Amino acid sequence: MIKIQLPVSEEEVRKLKIGDEVYLTGKMVTGRDSAHTYLLEKFQEDLAPILENTVIYHCGPVVKKEGDLWSFVAAGPTTSIRDEPYEADVIKNYHLRGVIGKGGMGEKTLKACKDYGAVYFHAVGGVAVVLAKSVKQVLGVYKLEEFGVPEAFWHIDVVDFPVIVTMDSHSNSIHKDVLSFSKSRKEELFKL
């Protein structure tokens, strides 16, 4: 098990390989559908500093508000592939060191990981209670009113957030391997 402190350097991220089990600790930001298009409308000055050298987490949490304090109740990953058209530019423009999500991403994001020094961390889909326990504090929220709870940017502080590297900065992808195997198996089954 590898421990990584966020924010993280490009050098450290480039050492990661597919299959590595990692615990992430530090500050990260959630962002999914609306968040990605918003980040590319123009360079968002207010969000850039909190995205620099950390990771964006594809997650639409269930949250709770007590007084002025927000907390995460349930917070598993959402399907990442929907952000495939945007992620490469988000990584490039905001100097992200990684993405957390589920289901993996495509060639464009894999190339961005190589070109700019980032990785794709896979979290287990649906294990929302386990993952929410790693979120120790909500530091702030952006675009809550406009995007709603699931699609807002939640700036969070996490401890030992468990993930697996499934796409690294050396063009390797577990998702590509599984796709390729299952494709040939599908073709065999079609012949039966």
Add this chain to the structure above:
Amino acid sequence: MDLTNHFEKLITLTSTQLPSDVEDKLRKQMAMEEEGTPAKASLKTIIQNIEMARKETLPICQDTGALIFYINYPSEKYRESDFREAILKATRIVTGKSLLRPNAVDGISGKNSGDNTGAGSPWFNFYQWDRDYVEVKLLLKGGGSENCGIQYKLPDDTMGAGRNLQGVKKCVIDAVFRAQGEGCAPGIIGVCIGGNRDSGNKIAKEMLFRKLDDINPEPKLAEAETDLYNKLNSLNIGPMGLGGKTTVLGVKIGALHRLPACYFVSISYMCWACRRHTMIIKGEEITYD
């Protein structure tokens, strides 16, 4: 009687407790996966999460899904509006308690309603029946798995799929292949052969209420379910699409009569977090399954 608090209980139960047949199946599959693989690690975390959600009454998954209700009721005692109003009220209360995520987004403005109510949310299916009790079934179906649903039209030349069970099987294999890990595998696959564009999808989804260990009363479909279960699990897509022996937990197939010109194969993909429960209202007595 005011049913609001009973619906609150049904929604809370469904969001926080996985049905026992699904949990049992996940445990069996976990035991089968090899130590040190992402498949084993994923299933272990899934089991841990199910236990924690149940113990602490927390949503199993943050995508608490679309609320889809199937309500069978005797018309001499109830009106649809009795259920509709109580369910809307219960939905708002349970959302306020952070046991449902606000999941209803306006189709035009993109604005989240904030309380899970809106046009078509929750989604109701009412059936008047001649029994003396009410049966309310609730399915909470997340967006990731819903995106993996698909409807085929046979014949399909690209797959070499004709209008027969062999062709139907190709559709199901293709759908699960396309889904990879995106629908939160291991999934449960609801299928409907025949019907029209909407009835096919509807029955495919209703198949998800069948217990995983039941046996289809139609022998040809029972055979197809077992055969597909084995074939799909040989794809090595595995839990979360990271490889492994467990790609699906079950395949459930229904059939409808069709028009001579139409042959649809409708497929509904459900994630491992197959959140479904049933409530029976018989006089003053209310039971949950």
